[in-house]
Amino acid sequence: MWPSSVFRPLQRLFINPRQTAVLEACMIGLVSGLAAVLLKQGVGMLGGWRVQMSHQAPAWLVLPVVGLLGGFLAGWFIERLAPEAAGSGIPQVKALLANVPLVLNLRVALVKLMSVVLVLGAGMNLGRQGPTVQIGAALAAQLSQWIPTSPSHRRQLIAAGAAAGLAAGFNAPIAGVLFVIEEFLHDFSGITLGSAILASFIGAVVSRLLGGRSLSLDLVVTSYQANFSLQDVPFFLILGLLAGLLGTLFSKGIFVSLAFYQRVLKVGLPWKIGIAGLVTGTVIMVLPVAFRDNTGLLEILSTGSVTWQITLLAFVVKFLLTLLAYGSGAPGGIFAPSLILGSALGYLVGMSAHGLEATVGIPLGVPEGISSNTTYALAGMGAFFSAVTRGPITAIVIVFEITANFNLVLPLMIGSVVAYMLAHRLVGGSLYSHLLAWNGIHIDEATGAQQQPWQHLTAASLMQRRVETLSSTMPLSEVTQAFSRSHHRGFPVVEQGKLVGIVTQSDLSDSSRRPATAEPVTLADIMTQHPVTVGPQAPLNHVLYLLNRFKLSRLPVTEGHKLVGIITRADIIRAESDQLSGNGQQFGPQPEPSYPILQTRSPATGRGRVLLPISNPASAPILLKMAAAIASNRDYELEVVQIIAVPRANSPAETSVRTTQSRRLLRQLVHLGEAWRIPIHTQIRAAHDVAQAILEITAERHIDLVVMGWKGGTRTPGRVFGSIVDTLIRQSPCPVMLVKLGDTVQMDRWLVPIAGGPNAQQALQFLPALVQLGHQPEIRICQVISPNSPTLITQPLQEALAQLRQTTDCPVVARPIWGESVPETVCQLAMRKPYDVIVLGASREGLLTQVMQGNIPEAIARDSASTVILVRGALDTES
Structure with missing residues (x-):
């Protein structure tokens, strides 16, 4: 794998995804086209050698043995090197584009290509066009890893690779684009269409120039002229109905085959594919020689050069052998088999229409008669393909682009739309969505996205709103202490409430960042200025891209220059892990349980x-x-x-x-x-x-009740008491008592400022027990009253006095005090009188609100040597 450093110059030149879309689409189309040519040539060479050997040596030996060995080797490579390469590959691409974390890279593309050559060259009834979708998408995914890009643009690159793969497989660039939009993205945005169209066009051109036509329909394309009359309409309707019924049966048969291999044939993947190859070779051995070459059989059926008995036999055999091979997990698609089955079905309907015309005497005055069997065979290809894949637009365009015959459009539309409507009514949904659901992956049909609860998350959903920050003027000695006290490896740096930088442990230890000056070095001298930030409404995939693109472990969330939160890699991983395990009810940074x-x-x-x-x-x-x-x-x-x-x-x-x-x-x-x-x-x-x-x-x-110690203050901007105490004050459902011990711990003189409210009441309820710790306790209750107050309101004071005199035996004194500001008055009173303990029981409207917004407890604790107790009542009792 090439290191990403090789592409860093390109990455620096092209920053905007729209600027790189054209170059990336060209590269994807080129490599996808080359991969499709290599796959076609490899299958042709190995398949031609197998057919030749079946004529030179006993067919009963060559065909089964080659099928067994080719299948076993392909399964062995997949099992050992890339399990993601099993199957057609289209469900895997659909899941990846729906943000399911699946592996898709160069390794998967190479293993897929090699195993498809072995399987198809060994004679199994599968197609190579489905695998080219996965190969193209895998090559595009690898390119997006070499040139880092945002998740949304990476998704569009992978979609362009899938389109180029299908376009190169069928030599049908328009069909490639439509299939990706119809099946995968459901997105018609400018970048999606532009990248997909360009990649598909280049992929198809490369495949046509170097590999010739995709399917062996040269005779049909060069000499056939389609015709159509009104007499054909009923028969095309019948063709659509039959294709819908049999296509539905085929789709159901896929899951029956998968269940058989999973529940009955309990062997490893190499043996499953090997047994499928052995059975396929054995069956083909007893059939006519034309059945040994899958590509040639399609041309024979399309041109109508065989009898109806051979055509019916081909339909039944191909129907069963395709289900046998697909259910084994063999790397191959169902596009080509669906076209072969559709052509056989259309040919049978055309022969029946001609027989009915000869018998009954149609056209009954209509100038033109029934169309040729070839027209029915080609219309049947689109109808059966539409019924199986539930992609009518892609089906019509694929056959039209292969034949380049405009007269086929109406027969294709009639048969494909009727087949699709019937299949959708009987089964519903995309075949590939059902295959993913079989494996436990559920995709939203309307949006093509996986049904994940965090899919539409923003940075605000996961960010930590209470952020530990440092001041830009802080000396380095204090910065070192802050790192030693915290488990964080980095802090946002703020100045007057605005984010001005970020500092990490590596910044602190890097001596080159420190200026050569005799003046004291501050945090502003070593911090990283203008850090990468993200807005609160930024989608989660953009957050992940920034974290990965700039190799960050944390990302500040800002509104303008104001810091509103921070989000880390651990926050995102933990939230998604909670959702996957079914435990995550709320999004946000959640630590592991203690x-x-x-x-x-x-x-x-x-x-x-x-x-x-x-x-x-x-x-x-x-x-x-x-x-x-x-x-x-x-x-x-x-x-x-x-x-x-x-x-x-x-x-x-x-x-x-x-x-x-x-x-x-x-x-x-x-x-x-x-x-x-x-x-x-x-x-x-x-x-x-x-x-x-x-x-x-x-x-x-x-x-x-929670009782815990408190240091009396914190140096962290944005914190009131400290990270631990702040969290408990805000989130603990039960009452919390914070105790800041004084210089000399005594419990005799108690000061209780009150303003009414549940927290003050809670503090009064604890006092009778606490005053027992003193030798000769006495209590003073005070209420701060503004000098401008027209009336002297002392009802809370009188109620507290009556309550304490009933519950305690110590002296209790109640006095109002006057002051403009509640916090300033309390601080002044605490400094004038030598109280042993100050109890703060604040209401939400009064002191508690100021505590959460300011530094009232810090002021009291800093200016007083007394013990300070702060009581916050139960959350469900506060108004």
Whole structure:
């Protein structure tokens, strides 16, 4: 295989697919035409040698043995080198153009060509025109790999290759284009038509110049003149009906043959094709000599130079032997056999029409009589082809282009349309779609696309909206710390909310990027400016193309210059994997499920559960006391968990992690919690995403409250609390309590700013349990009131005071305070008074909204040495 670097100069010269379409179409048509000529010459040489040997040596020995050996060798090559080359190849091309991930490349084309020569040269009743479709498409697919292009343009190149293959096989360029549009693409866009027409034309010209005519119809084409009269119309209608019935029977027979080989003849592919060749050779051995040459038989039937008995025998034998060969998986098509069967059927109908004319005395005053048998034979070719493939337009054009006789158009239209309508009524749908469905691949008949739920996805469907970013003014030391704390290998760089660059680990380690200056180096000095981006509405195939074209692992999603998300290769793979397995209900970046490494269970005697994720051994004991106090007060159980983050490249279930320190810490916490006499469960989990693992445990263990530590701030722009806490605040269905421990942990003086609402109520409900941790606790409740307020509204303050006096024994004081801004007033009060603990229970309309949009908890935590607790109630209780 040629390396893609050979074609990089061309790739740089031609960036727009429309600029390269003409050159690529010419190349595809040329190589497809040459491949079709080589295939025809190879089949002719091997087939001629077989016929000659059958005259020189005993036919009963030569024909079966050659059929067996040719079939076995073809099957062996396919099984060992390219299993995708089995069959006609048209269903594989149809599936690939419907975005089914099948292999189609130069290797498949070469194996297909070699195996078709062996099979057809050995005498099997299949055609080479179907395989040329796959060969042309495979050569085009290989070209699109050598010259990288977008997925949509690659699809059009493959379609052009298929059209060129069929055009070269039949010497019918128009039919090649129409077949691809009728069967594969259902697309009449400019690039599709232009590429397909040009490739088909060149393929047909090359095949005609170097290989002669496709079918052995020289006598018909050079000396035959078609005629047509009104008396023929009823007989062409009858021909169409017979072709529709027998074509439907032929189509059904294909699946019967496939089922026979799959369920009865349970041997390898080489033996299946070998046995088919052996049976074919044995049958042909006892038939007239004309049956030994498939191509010559078509000309004999079309010209009407045989008796009706031989014609009927040819129809029955070819009908059965074609089904026998196709069902075995032999590489060959049904185009040529369909034409032979159609010509035999048309010839029989023509002879019957002439016999009826002689007997009854038609034309009954009409000047012209019944048309010649050749006209019926050629019309029968199109009718039977149309019934089998369900492609009436292609059928009409193929026969017309072969004969170049305009007088045949009306007979072809009558027979082909009637046959198609009947076959479609009896079977419905494309034969190749049914063959794909037999193999479990379902294609939408209306669009020619595979029925996949992610087919119409955009970048917005899969992108991660909460993006960890870095500031362009950040020093390199902080950038290094950011990489060390994160599993990401790259960060978008923003400046005043706009994307200005991207930085990766390789950028950070590349010393050549750092300027030679004495001034401090910032991130703006080493980042990659003007990164490749994509819009939210960009289709998924364009996202994949950009990731592959520029060798990227992540792609920022922007609206103008504003960063709105990021999408990675892992996000796309994971979403498609979820859909294939039936687990993906929502699209988006979903990490693998966490994996429990260690679990201990106590008696499940509580009425609920408190979840305590721990990571810092220094803060774990005090957090345990808070969680245990609430659990004891509410008769809950306590679930203590430590989550070990593993790289995204490794599966949590298959990654080896060290748990010695985690086990020791959990044992210490269990001993501390025994004094509270509450059930304590413990577990250690490996996970890609810590926040996602906590959400999984919340759902699995039916958690009623999550208590966890909080550092009090984050340096990541766009984050409020940090990546883990932000996720829990937004997604955890149960209440969440965040605890930022102060410099000196005491629990005596409590400040509770309230503004009403469910979160404030939730915080008040936790206070009776928490204040028990103090020696002489006292609580101050405050409500911020604007000086411009016409009335003094203290109803929430009075209700909170009454509630706490009923549920606690410690002193409770309620005082309103005045201030223009709620956050500023709370911060000033926290700085003036030495409170041990500040509890924030905010309503969605008040403080919580500002928390999610600003930095209220950070301001309090930064300016106060007190312990800060933030309570967010259950999501289903917030208004």
